[in-house]
Amino acid sequence: MFKRRPLQSKSEVWMRNIVMGILVVYMAVFLIIPVIMVIAGSFHQWNPLNETYNWIGIENYVRMFSYPTFWQSMLNTVIFCVFVVFFRVTIGLAVAYALNSKMTRFKTFFRTVFYMPTVTPLVAVAYVWKIMYNPQFGLIDKIFGLDINWLFDSKFALPALMLMTVWKDFGYAVILFLSGLLSLPADCYESASLDGADAWQTFRYITLPLLKPTMLFVVVTSIISYLQAYVPVLVMTKGGPGTSTYLSSYLVYDQAFKQYNFGYASAISLFILVLTAAFTVISFKVTGNKDE
Amino acid sequence: MKQKVLKTTLFIVLCLAGVVTVLPFVWMVLSSFKTNGEIESLEQSLIPLAPTLDNYLNLQSNFDFLRYFANSILIAVLVTVIVVYTSCICGYVLGKYQFKGKNLIFGIVMMTMMVPWSVTIIPRYTMFVKAGLLDSYLSLILPVMFSGFGIFMMKQNMEGIPDELIEAARLDGANEFQIFHQLVFPLCKNGISAIAIFQFLWVWEDYLWPYLMMDSENKQLLAVGLTLFNGRYSTDYGGLFAATAISILPVIIVYVIFQKRFIAGVAAGAVKG
Numbered sequence: 001m002f003k004r005r006p007l008q009s010k011s012e013v014w015m016r017n018i019v020m021g022i023l024v025v026y027m028a029v030f031l032i033i034p035v036i037m038v039i040a041g042s043f044h045q046w047n048p049l050n051e052t053y054n055w056i057g058i059e060n061y062v063r064m065f066s067y068p069t070f071w072q073s074m075l076n077t078v079i080f081c082v083f084v085v086f087f088r089v090t091i092g093l094a095v096a097y098a099l100n101s102k103m104t105r106f107k108t109f110f111r112t113v114f115y116m117p118t119v120t121p122l123v124a125v126a127y128v129w130k131i132m133y134n135p136q137f138g139l140i141d142k143i144f145g146l147d148i149n150w151l152f153d154s155k156f157a158l159p160a161l162m163l164m165t166v167w168k169d170f171g172y173a174v175i176l177f178l179s180g181l182l183s184l185p186a187d188c189y190e191s192a193s194l195d196g197a198d199a200w201q202t203f204r205y206i207t208l209p210l211l212k213p214t215m216l217f218v219v220v221t222s223i224i225s226y227l228q229a230y231v232p233v234l235v236m237t238k239g240g241p242g243t244s245t246y247l248s249s250y251l252v253y254d255q256a257f258k259q260y261n262f263g264y265a266s267a268i269s270l271f272i273l274v275l276t277a278a279f280t281v282i283s284f285k286v287t288g289n290k291d292e
Numbered sequence: 293m294k295q296k297v298l299k300t301t302l303f304i305v306l307c308l309a310g311v312v313t314v315l316p317f318v319w320m321v322l323s324s325f326k327t328n329g330e331i332e333s334l335e336q337s338l339i340p341l342a343p344t345l346d347n348y349l350n351l352q353s354n355f356d357f358l359r360y361f362a363n364s365i366l367i368a369v370l371v372t373v374i375v376v377y378t379s380c381i382c383g384y385v386l387g388k389y390q391f392k393g394k395n396l397i398f399g400i401v402m403m404t405m406m407v408p409w410s411v412t413i414i415p416r417y418t419m420f421v422k423a424g425l426l427d428s429y430l431s432l433i434l435p436v437m438f439s440g441f442g443i444f445m446m447k448q449n450m451e452g453i454p455d456e457l458i459e460a461a462r463l464d465g466a467n468e469f470q471i472f473h474q475l476v477f478p479l480c481k482n483g484i485s486a487i488a489i490f491q492f493l494w495v496w497e498d499y500l501w502p503y504l505m506m507d508s509e510n511k512q513l514l515a516v517g518l519t520l521f522n523g524r525y526s527t528d529y530g531g532l533f534a535a536t537a538i539s540i541l542p543v544i545i546v547y548v549i550f551q552k553r554f555i556a557g558v559a560a561g562a563v564k565g
Contacts, residue, residue, distance in 0.1 A: 023378075023443075026438050027400055035411065121493070132316060139315070
């Protein structure tokens with residue numbers, strides 16, 4: 001806890017007033033007003049190109065919930081989240097566990113390598129993967145001797161996006177799990193090995209439960225960020241074939257900046273905001289429990 | 293004996309995972325030195341059979357890629373410098389001062405991290421078009437001058453600086469602006485480098501906002517330039533490989549140089565978050 005100490009000198013008061021003043025004005029202009037505008041806009045037929053802004057009540061919401069593409073995009077987003085998060089966590093944990101083992105050499109080197117995809121720009125990476133999925137000369141079909149037109153087959157397009165995302169993001173999970181593993185108390189392991197627990201039992205009954213907070217952090221932040229994913233869709237499939245790779249945030253992009261249905265797009269984006277808020281509350285609850 | 297087998301297996305598995313991780317990059321770089329004929333041929337080899345620089349040279353003559361590169365560097369550096377400064381000074385006030393409303397302000401700062409881009413981009417677009425900021429670099433800088441993530445990170449950092457140090461400077465007669473700029477700012481190197489690296493990357497890879505705001509092609513940024521190139525020369529795979537290599541490799545180089553700070557930054561943000 002910090003000492004409670006009131007601001008004393010004039011210069012402290014000035015410093016606070018100037019800095020917080022600018023910050024508050026800035027947040028009002030770039031966060032609070034925009035959110036109010038979106039909420040208001042979602043009740044309007046709103047097209048910036050021909051300057052329409054007509055009150056239509058809840059029609060955008062009615063349309064949203066009765067629009068098959070919306071539900072398709074939500075379903076795709078759920079599938080995307082479930083699989084990507086599952087593999088990101090599993091691979092991330094396995095690799096972190098291997099890196100944390102006393103037997104592993106070149107730890108720093110491997111850590112650097114695994115985190116590399118995470119720091120590269122997504123637009124560029126998505127183009128590389130788009131060519132990797134090319135059925136004639138793409139790397140993936142060549143290596144595995146497959147003949148799949150990944151991005152143009154509605155069965156494979158979404159899994160193709162998921163595979164790329166797992167590849168790009170698993171390193172982040174590795175780093176988080178690694179720092180989680182490093183912070184685990186050593187005495188638990190000592191008593192486990194005294195009790196004769198084997199490696200799997202130690203992992204299952206000691207490491208895994210202790211890593212629960214890290215695990216939840218990875219899961220929740222992943223879900224929040226995948227609710228906002230649109231770049232891979234935009235670069236690799238444009239939502240197709242059909243609507244098989246529409247993700248919810250891509251739908252917002254599509255409705256807002258392709259069709260210029262700003263009101264309708266506002267409604268969808270608010271739905272995403274509500275989902276994000278729900279997951280954030282869950283994550284705060286979870287972190288809160290840890291402190292108790 | 294069993295130890296040795298385990299050790300080797302572990303090493304091999306990690307190596308395999310490592311190869312899978314870097315293979316797309318290696319393939320991209322090597323392919324950028326291949327001719328289009330070789331890229332599209334049925335018989336493939338990883339190493340270019342007839343290495344050529346044409347992809348890079350043609351890229352520049354057909355398409356002013358260096359321009360996009362320079363624009364991206366300019367904007368990314370500017371935004372990064374601004375964000376580092378605003379994050380530090382807000383972090384200092386929020387981390388070291390006690391005053392009414394502090395928690396409310398910090399709460400709203402945290403909320404900014406939660407609001408998805410899709411919510412703010414529609415009204416922001418409307419606001420910037422109305423303000424006549426289309427096609428001006430101001431539109432790329434203004435909305436990202438303060439960063440919720442940055443303020444959060446720096447607040448944590450500032451709280452780690454001993455109060456006594458600041459108190460001593462105050463007794464010596466330094467005012468708060470001097471204390472911040474001369475004493476506190478230089479003490480936050482780790483936090484600053486973590487924020488700088490992330491912020492740079494975020495500007496570097498941002499696509500939609502510059503795409504919406506910038507009309508003139510010669511002012512465009514790299515990520516958008518890449519899609520423009522692909523839209524126009526969609527069958528020039530060699531060119532696309534060269535273009536993506538140019539936009540990915542600098543980031544990888546910067547990352548490899550600073551990887552320790554990078555990784556420490558990620559881990560620190562998560563443990564405390």
